[in-house]
Amino acid sequence: MPAKLSGGHTASVLSVDVQLQTGQVVSGGEGGELCVWSKDGLLKEKVSRPNTDCTSVVFSRENPNLIYAAFGEEVLVLDHSRIQEPVHVFHSNQDEINQVKLNENEHFLAACDDAGEVKVFGLQNRKEFKTLRLKHTNICSTVVFRPGYPWELISGGLDCRLVHWDFSKPKCLNQFNMQELHATPGDSPYFINPPFLHHLAVSPNGSSLACALENGQIPILNSSQKNLQPKYALFGHSQGVSQVHFLTDDILLTGGNDSVVIQWDLSKADLYQPGAVYMNGDGAAASPEEEKCLAITQLCNVSTYTHTNKINWMSSYTTDGDRYLYVADQTSDVSLIHLS
Template sequence: MTTLSLSGGHTGSVLCVDASPDGSYIASGAENGEICLWKRDGTLVHKLVQDQNDCTSVFLSRVKENILYSAVGDTVYVYDLLNFQNPIDTFKYNEEEINQIQLGQNETFLAACDDSGQVKIINLQEKNIFKTLRRKHTNICSSVCFHPRKPWDIFTGGMDCNLIHWDFSRPKCKNQFNMQELQDTPLEMDAYMVNPPFIHHLTASPDGKFLAVALENGQVSLFDMSRKNIFECFTLLAHAHGASQVHFISDSRLVSGGNDSVIALWDINNPNELADVCENLPSNGHPQPLQQRDVNYTEVCKLGQITLTSKINWLKPFVCAGENFIAVANQSSSLTVLPLNLL
């Protein structure tokens, strides 16, 4: 299959996208509260306008058939796709605009991070607020990610450059990292690399080993989650401008998208080099500056890339009929679906 354009649904920039587990449906959200549901072949199935606030995040349930979660302004709306015009549940717990919603592995809890720096954890079974994660982010909380193997662990990242590892059952901060302190700019890189490492997006590998962090300085930082205290083990020098998205497509492969309009494919399954990185940790468990090592690792890991026409707002890899695809939302009013083998 060649590139497919999903058009005719949105009137403004598409801000977010998700795909159903089997790839049969794609959901997208855009400016001015527009939410669209598409068939895999590009047919527009449903469209609604919830309100005049932007739809900043959508999530198609992996557990409950025909359920869509969306964030519009400061509110989470839940829809049954068989009756798409009116929400079946509404959760208005956030104080400011929500930047991302994410659901845990069994979809008991939904996390919604917002511009106030807070994260609301909603119990979807009891339909009430479970916990609020607050006071750790001093600026916008832009992304949230559940640990795939530890049901009470969650990660948040923000425009204050802080990555925070929580036990949200208490709630308690387990680890906290300031990416400005961890990041070390290779001397040969362009001036863009001195941009502050704001955190735009987080993703965890399905096996729970790695956490990937997309940063405004164009880098994608990889953290090892296999130990009690997570640590940054290496960095991919990924994009010529901010890295806006990063997603695992398997335990060792991931895709990143950036404000340079580039989508890149990576394979981090290089055990010898990764072991060499981890063996050189000092006794305090934190890595030394990885300038040359990061450059080498980028060269080893990068499998390919493709350049589109505008910067990437959101990516969603998915599998359909045994083939890998990526749904892409950029600054246009259309979605693009790419076969992974184009990268």
């Protein structure tokens, strides 16, 4: 497999996804460029919609030919066998869309936007199903459906809030302020940068929810029961975290503005035992909450991969027993990292 997918984009790549059945890759970027790549890294198709950005792309798991892509305020449904003409266009968002996400059975698609809203569309009748609003007071940057709970999703935004929804009613079930969730070591970036919520990921079995924060933290919540419960935070990045991505139920990948990808094994958090003495960034003894997070960080950190640029998006692919990570960054290429 090639180390880079090159020659398709002319500006920064903002989003990337892999079709797990075929190994094909789709990437979206600035200038309204969407590219479809073969498993061998060859550019197969390209769509350009000038005067907008392609901010989010996702392959259908049910139909390998279908791609859902956000261009400005619209979500395009594309069939890459005839990609130039959309199969359908959803146009209900009032501001630029930041992420699109499919639920487990692909009956619904969620699109969160700069107006702080989440639109949920029914894919069978191709109509808007619900609008989730008034809980985010700033840009809603990320959304994810909750596995095992067919009417629930979780959103996060630049108001530092994580909101847990029942989108059938719609109703807010719970919300968390990231500024209050965990004690933070007193060194940069944890103390200085605000905990804007950039990205969310849920483990395949639905037991863990990971959050990517601008202050470099990665809060982990227990989502195995009805109500979400904060567990601990990981401290591994020296700048804001832009991406969280589960490889398995326990293996988590995080990427950040420090151009670093970290691989974590969350199962090792169970080895934590209180009592160790840790120092925070000011040289003082850490508080019990800091001590717990710092200890679990050391236990769970498996490996670190140094990248060349700030990371915009990540998507993984496994073939012949080898795991790879596609990385979209501030360049016009999509990079490929071979994971150990």
